Amino acid sequence: MSASSPGPLSGLRVLDLTRVLAGPTCTQMLGDLGAEVIKIERPEAGDDTRGFAPPVWPKSGESAYFVGVNRNKKSVTLDISKPEGQAIIHKLLESCDMLVENFKVGALAKYGLSYEKLKDKYPRLIYCSITGFGQTGPYAPRPGYDALIQAMGGIMSLTGEPGGSPQKSGVPVADLFAGLYGCIGLLAALNHRHATGEGQQIDIGMLDTHVAWLANQGSNFLSTGENPVRLGNQHPNIAPYQEFPSKDGYLILAVGNDPTFERFCKNFGQEHLLADERFSTNPKRVANRQLVTDTLTPLMKSKTTAEWVEALEALKIACGPINTLKDVFADPHVQARGCVIEMEHASGETVKVTANPVRLSATPPTYRIAAPVLGQHNDEVLGGLLGMSEAEIAGLKDQGIV
Structure with a gap:
């Protein structure tokens, strides 16, 4: 798990237009596996989860939520609603392999950044869209939220005590599964591109992924037509x-x-x-x-x-x-497996985050950059990667573009 060893996705560049949890989960996995992830954030505001607090890390003031799902990413602030911001996106896409976004359906089209607008200009681009309900179907325009998807996807009807009220999971599983399925789709598309040279779009709907992981309970219903009942902590097919x-x-x-x-x-x-x-x-x-x-x-x-x-x-x-979580993180097996890592934040604070669980013998995950402060990599990306001068970057800052 050396921070210096190359990961299996080393050399891959990802343009990250995601925020909150489903999309950032996907792009953090790519970053852990060695990809260079350039996270585009709104000037001054940034990813919504920067404000999901408390708790915060005391020295940096950064929310624990944001720090937990945004390591191995470079933060660039950019207003993509303005033509100058869109032009910078296009410059970045000239050297990017993937674009991951979780805007509402159609939202990026008005900025000229939908897959349909980009695919001819960047035929090798792999473009992943993560939304609540996917790009098609009657619910496609609706916003997606974890609790809403847990409710509509059936898992809440299965969770809780017999005779009690439906319950959602204690962690946002709908978001997490959507992000992980998105990562699987990106890796499959990358393999396809290796063979054909062609990019493609991955359409991830949170409700789709939620239905997919109903697993044995979904199969139980499909074989009988009967709704499974809530069983608390009991298993529907095994006893005790x-x-x-x-x-x-x-x-x-x-x-x-x-x-x-x-x-x-x-x-x-x-x-x-x-x-x-x-x-x-x-x-x-x-x-x-x-x-x-x-x-x-x-x-x-x-x-x-x-x-x-x-x-x-x-x-x-x-x-x-x-x-309890205190018990979990004190567990000797959890500690022996290195399930928690420490990273140096740009503020100088040492932050703790959960480790990537994918154990690769030859190319393990790497931990190179703690979750960035807002706009931390503006000069590195705009100046170093795109070759902009200090005066050009300063002008963009004055206009509120970055």
Whole structure:
């Protein structure tokens, strides 16, 4: 994970017209893998998430939200609503391989920066659009927000306690999945360009990606036509696979198959359950899930969480504590895997961020630039890359273009 080793996307240049979370997640992944990412931000205001605070890092005053999804990017302030700003975008595109944007459908067309406007001039350009509902369909003009997509995409109907109200995930999964699917699409398009020399557009709709990752629950509905019910922390297809109270808290017990259930029963005084038809197979336990829960709860309360983890791990039965984030980041395995890294911010402050989880043996992710301050790389990009003079850059600043 050396900051100096080249990543697998080294030499790739990405023009980043994204903000908030879905798009920045996509472009940060590209940056971690070695791409040079030039992030275009509004003069004075910048990415919306610079203002998503508290919390902030105390010395820089930068929001924790922005710092977490904008490393390995160069910040250039530019007003793309003005012809001079659009001209600079075109100069940058002459040397860029990819453009990633998450404007509303049609918003960039009025600036001459839609894919249709650019594809003939830059035929090798790979152009990724991330929106709430995609470029087509009746909802295409609508704005997309994470909670809205979680609601419309069905996941909220599946999340929460039985009989309780629908719940969204505690993290913005709709945004994150859209960003990651966008990155997958960009890498596929890059491989296509290697073979043909042709660029293309990737159309990522958050609702599309949300439907795609409904996974087993989506398949359950498609095979039956019946809406799955909310089960709290229980698994829709496996039992027991849920949280249980322990003597001092809670833990997750995941009994994935019949041999594991047999091993569990024989080692914890529950052999009689193996002769009970209602417990004999996983489908029977799923059909009688409340009985399974009620039967095992007194047993699970007989030990502390730590005692259960030790005993169950010795038998290779999956289990684990329900950690707070403090517990997560203190976990010895999380620490051994290097899941948190420290980076030097331009303010001189050391900031902590979660590491990229993609483990590549030959070309691992690199951590070169902490999330930039607004306009940090104006002179480097405009002067160094585009060859503008100091006077030209100063003139653009006076006009409010940068």
